[in-house]
Amino acid sequence: xxxxxxxxxxxxxxxxxxxxxxxxxxxxxxxxxxxxxxxxxxxxxxxxxxxxxxxxxxxxxxxxxxxxxxxxxxxxxxxxxxxxxxxxxxxxxxxxxxxxxxxxxxxxxxxxxxxxxxxxxxxxxxxxxxxxxxxxxxxxxxxxxxxxxxxxxxxxxxxxxxxxxxxxxxxxxxxxxxxxxxxxxxxxxxxxxxxxxxxxxxxxxxxxxxxxxxxxxxxxxxxxxxxxxxxxxxxxxxxxxxxxxxxxxxxxxxxxxxxxxxxxxxxxxxxxxxxxxxxxxxxxxxxxxxxxxxxxxxxxxxxxxxxxxxxxxxxxxxxxxxxxxxxxxxxxxxxxxxxxxxxxxxxxxxxxxxxxxxxxxxxxxxxxxxxxxxxxxxxxxxxxxxxxxxxxxxxxxxxxxxxxxxxxxxxxxxxxxxxxxxxxxx
Numbered sequence: 001x002x003x004x005x006x007x008x009x010x011x012x013x014x015x016x017x018x019x020x021x022x023x024x025x026x027x028x029x030x031x032x033x034x035x036x037x038x039x040x041x042x043x044x045x046x047x048x049x050x051x052x053x054x055x056x057x058x059x060x061x062x063x064x065x066x067x068x069x070x071x072x073x074x075x076x077x078x079x080x081x082x083x084x085x086x087x088x089x090x091x092x093x094x095x096x097x098x099x100x101x102x103x104x105x106x107x108x109x110x111x112x113x114x115x116x117x118x119x120x121x122x123x124x125x126x127x128x129x130x131x132x133x134x135x136x137x138x139x140x141x142x143x144x145x146x147x148x149x150x151x152x153x154x155x156x157x158x159x160x161x162x163x164x165x166x167x168x169x170x171x172x173x174x175x176x177x178x179x180x181x182x183x184x185x186x187x188x189x190x191x192x193x194x195x196x197x198x199x200x201x202x203x204x205x206x207x208x209x210x211x212x213x214x215x216x217x218x219x220x221x222x223x224x225x226x227x228x229x230x231x232x233x234x235x236x237x238x239x240x241x242x243x244x245x246x247x248x249x250x251x252x253x254x255x256x257x258x259x260x261x262x263x264x265x266x267x268x269x270x271x272x273x274x275x276x277x278x279x280x281x282x283x284x285x286x287x288x289x290x291x292x293x294x295x296x297x298x299x300x301x302x303x304x305x306x307x308x309x310x311x312x313x314x315x316x317x318x319x320x321x322x323x324x325x326x327x328x329x330x331x332x333x334x335x336x337x338x339x340x341x342x343x344x345x346x347x348x349x350x351x352x353x354x355x356x357x358x359x360x361x362x363x364x365x366x367x368x369x370x371x372x373x374x375x376x377x378x379x380x381x382x383x384x385x386x387x388x389x390x391x392x393x394x395x396x397x398x399x400x401x402x403x404x405x406x407x408x409x410x411x412x413x414x415x416x417x418x419x420x421x422x423x424x425x426x
Contacts, residue, residue, distance in 0.1 A: 005102045034285035045336045046123045047373050050079040050163060051314075051347030056354055061085045064112040066353070070121060073352055074370040077123030079163045079344070084109045092127045095146045098134055103149040118158075123342070125214065126154050126162035132171040135181040136192040136241070144196075144203050151204035151211050162259075163344065166242055174222075174241035190244040190294045197248020205254040214310055218261030219243035220281055225290050227229035230276050231265055231319070244294040250303055260342060265309040267319035269331055274338040278309050305348060308342070313337040315365070325368035332372035345369070 052058060059081050059396060063070060070078065082091035091106045110126075118124070128150070133143050154161060172179030174193070176186050184192075205210050222243030226232035246261070253259045261281055268274055286295050286303035313335055317323045323331075335343045347361070352369070354360030 022420050044341075045268070045339060046076040046342050047332065047336060047369070048073075048077040048079060048123055048125060048163075048342055048344045049073070049075040049352055049353060050127075051315075051343045051350075052081065053347070053351035053353070056351050057081050057083075058353060059083050059085075060110055060112040062353070064116060066219045067116060069355065070353065071119060073119065074366065074373050075345070075352070076373070077125065077160070079125050079127050080113070080159070081127050082106065082109050085112075091150065092315050093129055093131055095128050095150050096131050096133050096140075096143055097141045097146075099146075101146045101149060103152050104125045106150055106153035107156060110153055110159075112168050114157050117409040124159045125212070126150065126159055128162050128166070129165045130168065130170070130173065133173050136189060136196050136393075137182050137184065140196050140199065144199050147328060148203035148207050152207040152334065154211070155208040161208070161214070163214045163262075164213060166215055166217050166245075172238070174245065175238045176240040178238070186240060187293065189241060193244035194248040194294060196253065197245040198252035199248070199254030201249045201257070201259070204254065205257050209254050209256045212258040212260060212342075213249060214260040214262045215246055215249070216262040216344075216345065217242055217311060218263055218281060218294075219246040219294070220261075222294065223285060223290070223292050225292075227280065230280055231267055231273065232277070232280075233265075243292070247294050247299060247303075250307060251299060253306070258308050258341070259306070260308040260310045260340075262344065263309065263339075266312065267313040267321040267333070268311065269321050269327070271334055271337075274311065274334050278338050281309055282307065283381060308340045309338075310342045313343060313345050315345070315349045325364045328365065329368040329371040335391070337373060 004023075037422050049058075056062070058070075058078050061084075063078065063080060084087065089101075089105050089109050091101060091109050092356060094101050113124075134140055150162065164360045166174070168174060168179075174235065176189050180189060201213070204213070217239070219242060220226040220232050221235055221239045222241065224236050226236070228234055246259070263277070263281070265277055268277060283304060284290055285292060286300040286307075288297070288300070313328070313331055315328065332345065350361035350365060351359070352361050352366065356366070360366075
């Protein structure tokens with residue numbers, strides 16, 4: 001467990017934690033020493049690269065142009081930014097808004113990779129960033145249809161699903177009461193947010209029954225009893241409705257779809273770190289002992305049986321935890337060992353979309369990733385076909401690798417926020 005100074009709220013949780021531990025030792029229902037992961041834990045593990053840096057954004061056109069190099073890198077898949085070459089359609093930043101986005105528009109963005117015979121990068125995901133959706137009590141027909149169109153387009157293009165970056169960069173859509181439009185109670189907003197999540201997931205599953213949705217910050221970020229001792233961030237007071245929205249996803253998922261708690265917990269390092277946070281997210285959060293206000297009793301047993309647990313690994317020090325090539329190799333391996341299926345690697349210090357000679361991650365860092373995923377190709381990577389740095393090329397219209405020049409301030413905010421959290425948690 002992490003050694004962090006207790007706050008009043010944390011001290012109040014200590015008796016609850018002690019009771020939960022005692023219940024586990026006594027073999028209480030829901031979780032005990034004999035608890036075992038569900039069947040999906042036996043699935044092949046997959047490391048997905050979720051990085052963008054400078055003008056190397058993994059858009060569909062970039063992936064198509066640089067396929068040979070990208071397939072030589074030590075990853076099983078990419079998170080692909082859903083923007084077209086002319087920058088006239090940015091599906092990643094539009095899906096979760098009240099602006100209609102048709103299937104044909106999203107599909108056209110994916111055209112460059114539609115017929116590519118991927119050999120190594122077989123677990124590719126689209127990218128959706130939470131932007132400025134309607135209030136949960138307002139009309140959600142447009143964003144629900146946008147998500148349905150997205151799901152159909154991803155299926156038709158051969159992607160697994162999408163990564164959902166649910167942080168509130170643009171609007172406090174999950175912050176109660178700050179971002180809310182109506183004087184309803186928190187309980188009423190939790191119920192409504194869960195409804196919207198269920199409606200979104202049901203609409204997507206209707207179009208893509210096997211869809212995989214990886215939500216980066218799992219529902220623990222909304223649960224006041226998430227134990228700080230295990231490293232869970234204590235940000236519940238500004239993220240009350242993330243958990244209910246995720247719970248709605250869990251309610252709306254089908255028999256073939258996968259709802260993934262992304263586990264953006266960047267300071268996990270030891271085997272115990274990964275095991276303990278895995279167990280709490282799978283067994284304790286939906287338990288009667290925690291009695292989470294946004295997980296109704298009817299959802300608790302299905303939650304334990306079907307939610308998929310993932311981990312995010314960050315390529316920089318975080319919360320006082322060091323990061324270097326050696327640490328990266330062991331951290332990725334431990335994350336892959338414990339995750340049910342997917343681990344996502346968020347690279348911000350370096351890009352793995354270019355070879356070292358062209359400004360990509362140093363070979364020592366690439367080799368560290370390869371150590372964790374030994375089945376990936378080991379042949380020397382061919383140089384990528386990178387477009388020349390001219391004003392006419394897609395990737396050089398912005399010095400920003402995520403959303404483009406239209407939201408350059410986002411990167412300043414994002415970098416500041418992540419570093420601030422690191423300082424707060426260390």
